Amino acid sequence: MSARYFGAAVTRLEDARLLAGKGQYVDDIELPGMLHAAFVRASFAHGRIRSIDTSDALAMPGVAAIYTMADFEDIAHGPMPPMAPHPLLKTPITYHPLANTEVRHVGEAIAIVLADSRAKAEDAAAAVVLDIEYLPAVSDATLACDANSPRAHSQHTSNIAATMKAGFGDTAAVFAKADHVLTEHFDIHRGGCHSMECRGVVAHIDLLTGALTISTSSQSPYMVRRHLAGYLKRDENDIRVMTPDVGGGFGPKANVYAEEFAVALAVIKCRRPVKWIEDRQEHFVATTQQRGQTWTLDVAFDNDGRMHAIRGRCIHDNGAYAPYGLILPATALASFPGPYALEALDLSLDVVLTNLVPTSPVRGACRPNVAFLLERLADRIARHLGIDRQEVRRRSFVRADQMPYSTGMKARDGSPISYDSGDYVGALNLVLDEIDAANFPARRNEAKQRGKLRGLGIASCVEDTGLGPFEGASVRVTPAGKVVIASGASSQGQGHRTAFAQIAADVLGVELEDVTIETADTAKFPLGISTIASRIAVTAGSSVQLAAHKVRAKAIAFASHQLEVDEHDLELAGGAVHVKGIPDMKIKLSEIARTLSGNTGMPMPGDMEPDLAATAYFNSNALTFAYGANACEVEVDPDTGDIRVVRYVVVHDCGRMINPMIVDGQIRGGVVHGIGNALFERMIHDEEGQPLTTTYGDYLLPMASEMPRIEIHHMETPSPRNPIGVKGAGEGGTIPAAACVISAVEDALGPNGPFIALHPISPQQVVTWLDRN
Amino acid sequence: MTERSVSFTLNGEQREAKVDPRTHLGDFLRHSLGLTGTHLGCEHGVCGACTVIVDGAPVRSCLMLAVQIEGSVVETVEGLGNPDSLSTLQQAFVTNHGLQCGFCTPGMLMTLEAYLRSTPMPTERDVRIAISGNICRCTGYEGIVQAALDVAATRADRT
Numbered sequence: 063m064s065a066r067y068f069g070a071a072v073t074r075l076e077d078a079r080l081l082a083g084k085g086q087y088v089d090d091i092e093l094p095g096m097l098h099a100a101f102v103r104a105s106f107a108h109g110r111i112r113s114i115d116t117s118d119a120l121a122m123p124g125v126a127a128i129y130t131m132a133d134f135e136d137i138a139h140g141p142m143p144p145m146a147p148h149p150l151l152k153t154p155i156t157y158h159p160l161a162n163t164e165v166r167h168v169g170e171a172i173a174i175v176l177a178d179s180r181a182k183a184e185d186a187a188a189a190v191v192l193d194i195e196y197l198p199a200v201s202d203a204t205l206a207c208d209a210n211s212p213r214a215h216s217q218h219t220s221n222i223a224a225t226m227k228a229g230f231g232d233t234a235a236v237f238a239k240a241d242h243v244l245t246e247h248f249d250i251h252r253g254g255c256h257s258m259e260c261r262g263v264v265a266h267i268d269l270l271t272g273a274l275t276i277s278t279s280s281q282s283p284y285m286v287r288r289h290l291a292g293y294l295k296r297d298e299n300d301i302r303v304m305t306p307d308v309g310g311g312f313g314p315k316a317n318v319y320a321e322e323f324a325v326a327l328a329v330i331k332c333r334r335p336v337k338w339i340e341d342r343q344e345h346f347v348a349t350t351q352q353r354g355q356t357w358t359l360d361v362a363f364d365n366d367g368r369m370h371a372i373r374g375r376c377i378h379d380n381g382a383y384a385p386y387g388l389i390l391p392a393t394a395l396a397s398f399p400g401p402y403a404l405e406a407l408d409l410s411l412d413v414v415l416t417n418l419v420p421t422s423p424v425r426g427a428c429r430p431n432v433a434f435l436l437e438r439l440a441d442r443i444a445r446h447l448g449i450d451r452q453e454v455r456r457r458s459f460v461r462a463d464q465m466p467y468s469t470g471m472k473a474r475d476g477s478p479i480s481y482d483s484g485d486y487v488g489a490l491n492l493v494l495d496e497i498d499a500a501n502f503p504a505r506r507n508e509a510k511q512r513g514k515l516r517g518l519g520i521a522s523c524v525e526d527t528g529l530g531p532f533e534g535a536s537v538r539v540t541p542a543g544k545v546v547i548a549s550g551a552s553s554q555g556q557g558h559r560t561a562f563a564q565i566a567a568d569v570l571g572v573e574l575e576d577v578t579i580e581t582a583d584t585a586k587f588p589l590g591i592s593t594i595a596s597r598i599a600v601t602a603g604s605s606v607q608l609a610a611h612k613v614r615a616k617a618i619a620f621a622s623h624q625l626e627v628d629e630h631d632l633e634l635a636g637g638a639v640h641v642k643g644i645p646d647m648k649i650k651l652s653e654i655a656r657t658l659s660g661n662t663g664m665p666m667p668g669d670m671e672p673d674l675a676a677t678a679y680f681n682s683n684a685l686t687f688a689y690g691a692n693a694c695e696v697e698v699d700p701d702t703g704d705i706r707v708v709r710y711v712v713v714h715d716c717g718r719m720i721n722p723m724i725v726d727g728q729i730r731g732g733v734v735h736g737i738g739n740a741l742f743e744r745m746i747h748d749e750e751g752q753p754l755t756t757t758y759g760d761y762l763l764p765m766a767s768e769m770p771r772i773e774i775h776h777m778e779t780p781s782p783r784n785p786i787g788v789k790g791a792g793e794g795g796t797i798p799a800a801a802c803v804i805s806a807v808e809d810a811l812g813p814n815g816p817f818i819a820l821h822p823i824s825p826q827q828v829v830t831w832l833d834r835n
Numbered sequence: 836m837t838e839r840s841v842s843f844t845l846n847g848e849q850r851e852a853k854v855d856p857r858t859h860l861g862d863f864l865r866h867s868l869g870l871t872g873t874h875l876g877c878e879h880g881v882c883g884a885c886t887v888i889v890d891g892a893p894v895r896s897c898l899m900l901a902v903q904i905e906g907s908v909v910e911t912v913e914g915l916g917n918p919d920s921l922s923t924l925q926q927a928f929v930t931n932h933g934l935q936c937g938f939c940t941p942g943m944l945m946t947l948e949a950y951l952r953s954t955p956m957p958t959e960r961d962v963r964i965a966i967s968g969n970i971c972r973c974t975g976y977e978g979i980v981q982a983a984l985d986v987a988a989t990r991a992d993r994t
Contacts, residue, residue, distance in 0.1 A: 082872070083871070258876045258884055258970060342877040
């Protein structure tokens with residue numbers, strides 16, 4: 063078996079269909095008799111529902127039904143189950159499918175309107191009369207910590223839902239003996255997600271059996287099934303959930319949403335198919351958002367710039383509900399100490415409820431925040447001591463000879479966190495070489511001649527990938543000789559189909575075109591977790607490899623029996639098992655599959671188990687750690703404050719690459735997302751929790767005209783923790799990118815400029831800083 | 836509301852249809868004609884996913900009413916090529932990994948198709964400005980830009 067496809071930059075099997083406009087996204091599904099849903103949503107951030115009058119709306123043309131939570135009383139009631147229960151959250155803070163007593167952020171769904179067109183449903187939704195008693199709202203997490211602040215949930219006695227701790231070592235002792243201690247305050251602003259496809263659900267009910275079928279634009283179809291079944295007190299087998307083509311996920315689509323439940327409940331009630339397609343305005347007020355946090359950190363370091371310890375506190379803006387438990391704040395704490403070998407760490411994080419849309423993981427979850435904090439502190443130390451920024455890192459990073467390295471942190475199950483492999487200093491050195499940092503002063507001078515301020519930024523990161531517990535895959539050879547892979551792993555553009563086919567085609571000696579993939583349909587594969595946390599290559603990729611090897615072993619056993627040749631003398635190639643060195647002495651996989659499909663009345667040859675197929679689950683018991691070092695150059699226009707990223711170089715190590723083209727695509731998109739976080743994306747609310755940036759005219763996303771080319775260089779340190787040696791690649795582009803850009807802007811503004819401890823930064827802010835100099 | 840008749844050319848075929856005056860072109864193409872290749876990303880004219888070509892110009896189909904296409908020539912992604920016979924531009928997207936989730940892709944293709952007809956030899960900066968009204972959240976744009984440059988270079992070689 064030779065690797066023909068694994069590691070090759072083959073073009074994607076997904077592409078032709080999508081390019082020809084033949085993709086099938088959820089809004090492309092049409093069912094006979096289908097009704098269209100629109101939601102009545104809260105127009106202010108906190109209020110008590112007194113009454114909902116649907117009578118005028120119900121009388122409007124084309125309207126079939128309008129439901130509130132009270133209408134579902136005979137089917138189900140109460141809040142939705144938490145996706146990830148956490149012991150610190152004694153009472154889950156989850157949505158009701160439709161708000162029944164209190165609304166807690168602008169956009170919370172209150173009623174669902176069904177009509178024969180989306181336009182008519184929207185017209186009728188506007189005619190539903192809400193009587194809502196105004197309650198004071200809180201939109202700022204820091205103010206929400208004040209004992210006198212309004213409560214985001216009126217029945218709570220505090221807005222602090224949980225206080226989480228993390229750390230190791232004797233922080234007080236390390237700080238006491240440190241040469242230097244600095245304290246900095248950081249502000250990382252809330253942003254959105256903005257997959258180009260909004261969310262959407264199409265559901266229908268089998269009128270004979272009552273079984274539900276749901277297509278949803280989700281990263282977690284199995285979680286939708288599990289939690290909906292629990293809520294409806296049904297067997298999971300009565301609910302089929304699948305994801306069609308999904309137009310981007312980036313994290314928020316991993317949640318199980320109130321709208322998914324509300325549509326399912328409406329279908330049970332009205333017994334007709336229902337489609338709901340989120341519009342972009344709804345996306346701004348009802349899809350979870352990202353990582354608003356403030357931090358106050360002390361850092362202890364020595365005269366050489368070696369970082370020894372960090373302590374501090376975070377105020378984490380959780381928004382109004384915690385559908386995903388404490389996953390996001392937990393990720394923030396778990397991302398320490400990054401690439402730094404610290405002696406001690408002592409962190410406390412308050413999870414604060416506000417009357418805003420909930421936050422949940424968005425590309426990188428809170429890892430980009432922590433990369434921002436650590437890299438900003440490293441730059442701050444260098445500036446304080448007057449030494450090179452890279453020296454602080456070289457002296458403070460975990461060294462390659464320390465691998466595997468126990469950081470001092472503990473995983474969720476209490477086991478020690480240990481970095482599996484890597485060379486963080488090597489990656490930093492390489493990226494500085496590639497960007498030609500040595501000659502940067504000349505480029506800075508050249509820019510100055512043109513009236514521009516040029517800065518060099520650097521940032522590194524470590525990323526835990528391959529989150530457990532598992533994904534699985536089945537591999538089956540059909541009697542036509544085609545290989546069918548089924549897996550629970552849902553896809554939102556990552557090219558899973560191509561990557562899985564590459565893995566299986568090598569093991570089974572077939573061509574890529576002979577492999578078809580069926581993913582994310584609960585009727586096609588029994589179990590799945592979620593496409594999150596850069597985990598699918600590790601978990602599902604390994605499962606495909608393991609299952610394909612089982613199929614291979616079975617094919618060889620069959621051929622050995624038929625050809626009367628020792629198994630060691632057989633190999634797979636060209637869609638057949640043949641004797642090594644004698645290609646003509648072979649049995650085709652199609653023939654084996656046909657025989658193992660059985661013939662009436664005939665015994666199975668060699669009493670073999672029927673079907674040329676196998677299933678495998680890879681249990682990802684230990685995280686595998688990807689890492690990267692980034693460097694970029696920006697030019698600032700001192701008159702306008704305009705910031706251009708003119709060069710961006712990535713060094714990245716995600717272990718063995720299944721498909722370097724796909725990996726590069728993940729990194730490029732990720733970096734651009736991070737540049738957006740640094741310079742553009744700002745979700746603004748007023749004091750009353752009203753969102754002020756709900757169009758793409760107000761909320762800026764990175765556009766092609768503002769983006770540089772992203773140069774990528776790979777290091778390839780195979781992970782010892784899975785059979786294919788891979789580490790995740792989905793978020794490593796984003797994680798250090800905002801830190802890298804801000805580092806460059808700070809460098810451009812010069813030694814008299816500010817220490818930049820927030821993002822995004824705007825041209826106005828830059829001009830203000832320059833005027834202050 | 837009273838439906839109106841519209842007649843127009845769609846991907847080279849003469850068509851007639853009835854349409855509600857308030858239906859925008861994107862919804863009309865998708866839901867009345869079943870051409871679901873055109874995608875709606877923001878429905879307020881910024882993201883560009885719904886871009887189609889009307890009388891040679893790229894337009895946002897979410898900002899144009901279907902009744903406005905009376906007598907016009909409309910081109911959608913379905914007119915560019917089939918999965919087994921992609922156009923040069925579509926194939927360049929494959930080669931350069933110019934798409935991931937594929938949702939913004941039809942709008943990108945139609946914007947670039949119209950652009951490359953009028954600007955056969957663009958620079959990289961030109962291409963970036965040409966697609967600055969199309970948002971892609973997946974790719975970071977580089978593969979899309981390179982695809983357009985490759986097509987331009989190929990066409991220049993031929994002439």
